[in-house]
Amino acid sequence: MKSLKKMWIISIVLGFIFSSLLYLALNQSSDPSVPKQVPATDEETSEVNNQGREQVQTETANNGIETTEEINEEETNTKPALTIEKGKRAIAIPVTGVQSVSRFIQPGDFVDVVAVVPAVKGTDPNAQILLQKLKVLAVGSSTGTENNEASSSLITLEVLPEEGAALAYTVDQGFYTLMLRDPEDKGDSPHIHVTMEKLNKGVIPK
Numbered sequence: 001m002k003s004l005k006k007m008w009i010i011s012i013v014l015g016f017i018f019s020s021l022l023y024l025a026l027n028q029s030s031d032p033s034v035p036k037q038v039p040a041t042d043e044e045t046s047e048v049n050n051q052g053r054e055q056v057q058t059e060t061a062n063n064g065i066e067t068t069e070e071i072n073e074e075e076t077n078t079k080p081a082l083t084i085e086k087g088k089r090a091i092a093i094p095v096t097g098v099q100s101v102s103r104f105i106q107p108g109d110f111v112d113v114v115a116v117v118p119a120v121k122g123t124d125p126n127a128q129i130l131l132q133k134l135k136v137l138a139v140g141s142s143t144g145t146e147n148n149e150a151s152s153s154l155i156t157l158e159v160l161p162e163e164g165a166a167l168a169y170t171v172d173q174g175f176y177t178l179m180l181r182d183p184e185d186k187g188d189s190p191h192i193h194v195t196m197e198k199l200n201k202g203v204i205p206k
Helices: 002-030 042-077 161-173 196-201
Strands: 089-094 110-117 126-139 154-159 175-180 193-195
Touching (some): 154 161, 161 175, 193 196
Antiparallel strands (some): 089 154, 110 126, 126 154, 126 193
């Protein structure tokens, strides 16, 4: 009799527990605040994949644009090559504002070189028109018409090899300056030598 009574009590307790669990489960499934996981359709999955591909393509394109811009900047910073006439050479000489005609000399101009040659035994120092009609290839590092005064401490001239040797000697041993020529002036000046004696006598060749 006691065993039967215990079985009934256990059955009632288990039934109550099971009913409570079932009630909680039913309420949770019907609660609108709990999000339901709905499996994605094929169209939604395809759209997500397309968006991912578009994002990757956009990033790749942007990287390509940045790379192209970097290459263009490097090309812009590259110094232009000099165009030298066949048989001639390019030589750079240092100049001041006075020697470069107050910085008015531009690439493409033509100049004469006036040199003050040191005295040798039995002669006096003299000034002479050493070289004529030399083409200016560059001013500083610029081969264009813009004249950047900060970079105009060098002028590059187009010379024959023997002219380059004479100019290099003058730069090292004497004084020199440049004279800017009229673009229409194609003639040559006489190869004169001016000494202190001639200046004192007032004799200047014409």
